[in-house]
Amino acid sequence: MRRIAHLDMDAFYASVELLRYPQLRGLPVVIGGRRRWPDEHQPPSADGQPLAELPLSAFARLRDYVGRGVITTATYAARAFGVGSAMGLMKAAQLCPDAILLPVDFDEYRRYSRRFKAVIQELAPVMEDRGVDEVYIDFTDVPGGQREGGRVLARLIQKSIFEATGLTCSIGVAPNKLLAKMASEFRKPNGISVIHEADLQTLIWPLPCHKINGIGPQTARKLAEHGVRTIGELAQQPLPALVAWFGPSHGLWLHEAAWGRDDRPVQTHSEPVSMSRETTFERNLHPRRDRQALGALFTRLCEQVAADLQRKGYRARAVAVKLKYDDFKTVTRQQRLAAPADDAATLRRAAGQALKRAPLERPLRLLGVRADGLLRADAASATGPAPQASATEAGAERQASLF
Structure with a gap:
């Protein structure tokens, strides 16, 4: 039985920063702005003091930010205020002015990215790199990859990553990449979700169409114009209708995706497009x-x-x-x-x-x-x-x- 996992690190950039500044745990924290600090937005100054002991007064607040920067990511505490990735920092300041603002440190994030991916490859070598904080993993022929539908291996990977990095991740395991990607969102943060083919109608079909990776706002709007809002409703549309609305290629893909069909392999190497x-x-x-x-x-x-x-x-x-x-x-x-x-x-x-x-x-x-x-x-x-x-x-x- 084919078992594919999608692993997504939990609020990755923010979680890496919380390892550096554990005193910020539980607080609304926003990561964003420029890659280099402008004069008015300097990183916390340690002055010989351990970073983990810096007082909260040493950190910049979102209310004081002036500029055109956008949010790269935010802690879950900040997201509760409606703050999210790609939002302008000035707009976010209106929603959560007391949030702590940290600069983006891509070098540090890449270092942790390499560490957690090395852990995965020691346990399950067939891994597809999908960016700094997510991967696909082929569980099919890995020891433990079939036990409890893949849950046993997923737990081992979660535990091993946490022990090596102090970071948590969410994992979805399913018959293919399409469903695994969706499953990894079910139990965030630090969760594991397992989907079998028999779960399609109960777990997948009630979800809105945009939960399918590849259905963007424009396609979702066009589907809604035809009265199609859930994946189940999409699955019930005749293929000729979808082809008429979206063309042969995209219409066929929408039909296949709604029925949970995806035969793409996990690629250990891919060329940039x-x-x-x-x-x-x-x-x-x-x-x-x-x-x-x-x-x-x-x-x-x-x-x-x-x-x-x-x-x-x-x-x-x-x-x-x-x-x-x-x-x-x-x-x-x-x-x-x-x-x-x-x-x-x-x-x-x-x-x-x-x-x-x-x-x-x-x-x-x-x-x-x-x-x-x-x-x-x-x-x-x-x-x-x-x-x-x-x-x-x-x-x-x-x-x-x-x-």
């Missing part, structure tokens, strides 16, 4: 009044994406731009390349072409550039050299670009 860079502005920038500043930022983002591609050995087949407006609405526009490329001039030229198809009437709060359809540089080379824009061409394209 995109690389991106983006920046949130300190103040809103208007595409026309702030054209020069936006142009410089736009070019720098393209240069950063190009450097990432070259450093990691990939070329892109398409470039996309991402715009977030002052009303928080987001749009993306993509431009395919004539041939796979990894140089900044080619990316900048294509990104400028994509930008011309985006609405530019409202002020912007975020700008991003993404390289899509990645190929290994050595594989791309087999199709011929990537086109390189001359300095004259690149300069002309910058002049023609909207900013």
Whole structure:
């Protein structure tokens, strides 16, 4: 019997910070802001005092934050106030002004990420890395992986991770990745949920459609327009109707997902499909009044994406731009390349072409550039050299670009 687990660390960034500052346990704590501290938002100063003994007065409060930063994560105590990931820090301050604000420390989070994943691989080597704080694990042929539907092995992994790191995690075990992902949310934090095929109608079908990983707000809204709000209601829709509403590929996937079908393997290695860079502005920038500043930022983002591609050995087949407006609405526009490329001039030229198809009437709060359809540089080379824009061409394209 196939048994697949999805393991999700509990409030990972916040939990790592609570290991460093145990005096904050039980308090509303928000992690976010810039990667580097601005002058007005400094980390707690130890001055030779152990971090675990710092008084609460040494920590910044959310009410005092001024800037455009967003929340990366928050403790469960903070979430009780309606504070959550991706929320602006200024908005969060209105909901929970007394929350303690800590900076993001990605180096520390990556260190703990490597530690908990090493623990897992000692017990169950077939593991798919899905980011800094979550993985899929194939329990099927691992000793204990079939006992109690996988619960025995899940308990061992939980215990081993806690002993090695002091961190807790939630695990869902199911016949496939789709259901395992959903199950890992059932008993947070520090819980284990086991789903069998016979549980589909009782445990999965009553859930709203957006609980299926891959159904976003737009699809959920469109389903609701047709009176489909739960996974069970989605499962009862005729396949031809779903195909008519969403097209052949997406309609078929929705039908299969509602019936809990997913044959994707746990992949121990996967190639990235995109690389991106983006920046949130300190103040809103208007595409026309702030054209020069936006142009410089736009070019720098393209240069950063190009450097990432070259450093990691990939070329892109398409470039996309991402715009977030002052009303928080987001749009993306993509431009395919004539041939796979990894140089900044080619990316900048294509990104400028994509930008011309985006609405530019409202002020912007975020700008991003993404390289899509990645190929290994050595594989791309087999199709011929990537086109390189001359300095004259690149300069002309910058002049023609909207900013």
